[in-house]
Amino acid sequence: MTDLTNKSVTTALSGSSVLRVGKVPTGFWYALPILALLVLGFLAPMLLVVLYSFMPRGTFTPWGSPTLENYIDIVEQNFYISFGWSLWLAFLSTAILLIVAYPLAVAIKRAAPNRALILTVLIVAPLFVAENIRLQGWVLFLDKAGVLDGGLNAMFGVGTGSLVTNVPVIVFGIVYIYLPFMLFPMILGLSNVPPDVREAASDMGATRWRMFRDIELPLAAPGILIGSLLCFVISLGAFSEAKFLGKGVIVTIAQDIESAFTFGQNWPRGSALSVLVILLAGSAVYIAMRRMDLEKMLGRRE
């Protein structure tokens, strides 16, 4: 530390560079707190998970002799079903979220500032209530003899029956919970579409559809892409929706991981499953980011 201080003093005195301390860019020091947090809170546990995934079944230490038996187990047993469900749910929810969130994002973007604020607050408000509680609320509302069914029965003598315990209601739950994660990046993306550029396109003869395709979509693409990735990745790990709304009609990969760590008491298997999910999510992000050059879309680079 004394060494560093001395160095910074000399550079300051020599006047060569005020913004640098030694050879480390200033940005490094600013990034240090988050870097420490990421290393301790993200990288270290992940490494641990990777290590565990190569341990023999049912061990509770990461220091045994490495083996591939967990991965072999996963391939041999029918885990592909829960993987398949998770992937399908993530795809479907992301697609629905795209369609649902886009008009809303456009409307909020065009609304007068005070109205946009009210709309934003209304959309953010549910985030203050825990996800599980909100989902249980939906269960109470949709279940047999719940608020909807019971209410209709009491008033008209006909009810809806149970609307939970099926796949569509799980998708509904995911879409409902993750809407803000799609919406806000999308609004941010739409901020990249200057109003005068839209007007210019219209002035040049572009119809609404053409403007959407040629101007809005490409310019808003970074935000839309980030929103989609966010929703895809987190709904890949979705858990509560299938558990509460689906009541076990299907099992997602996140549920498999949970039971491996809890009931199963098989940490290595849970770790191996986690590693596969991380790889899946990681490659989705990688492919999307590689195919779409963010900086190019933002017009900052050739």
Place this chain on the structure above:
Amino acid sequence: MAGSTILELKSVNKYFGDFAAVERVSLSIAEGEFFTIVGPSGSGKTTLIRMLVGMDKPTHGDILLRGERINDTPAHMRPTCMVFQSLALFPHMTVGENVEYPLKCRGTDKAERRRRAEECLGLAHLSTDYYERPVAKCSGGERQRVALARALCFDPEILFFDEPLSAIDYKLRKMLEKEIKDIQRETGKTFVYITHSLEEAMIMSDRIGVMRDGRLVQVGSPREIYKAPESRFVSEFMGEVNILPVTPADGKLMCEPLGLAFDPPPGEAIRAGSLIVRPEDMRFVNGEQPTNTVIQGEIFNEYLLGSRVQYQVRAKGVTLLVERLRDADTPDRNIELSFAPEDSMLFSE
């Protein structure tokens, strides 16, 4: 030059709530004309051009294009287009894609699009090498030209400009002003230009309309606007002027601050108001007999304005501006000033 009427405005109004941004503007613009609407910021000129382009609708009144009412025709259905103040280029496209965009909207095939785009780039003095270049890599001046080329590629009946040169440095602006004028002559198109700079308007226009507080206060050729402004506002808008507050006194115009009475401009009735004299019409008295009352003053500053020199003269605490050619002799510190009655203008304001 002046052909048949292409654009006609009949008492066009635009209200935002109770506020009249544009009020009773009537105007007709001839085919092939370079018409400039000039006014200070907030005078309603941008609101007016937005209605002419189709991005806003008038509250009352009619806009006729070749005799056909176009009030409710949206911008993308009109055969006119505009060069925006911000240029509004499509940032994610190349120069070529920007320029040929109007043709793409019309479904023109690729080869023809490129041919036309290159032709328009040429008109805007950009080489065809720019076709593949991303807009993001163009300099400010190049972007101006791209915006111009894009508008030309549209091949509009009327080409509108909304202060496109207001954000460029002086030298480039002077060059582009002339180029825009040249392009207008070359293509024979009707150009309607908006600016807050009367200097710019003077250089380019066949006719100028001066706007103030949402109204068109005077329409005429640059020469008419310069020589015969109809109001104190227009005369002041032309540039720096000497304004002498006057009251009637024995058949003359009495200027209290100077304690001097002047002859009125020929044909003007004696009345209270402002007597306006341009700096270049103020003369130092040397030799020849002045035709109006002489003002005693003292030079306390001078500014070089290129080929001319502007003197600030103080006379009884009133500051007067005098402009002369630079190569004229250096005057003495204490001088006598005068102006011919026919070079002064009297307004009741």
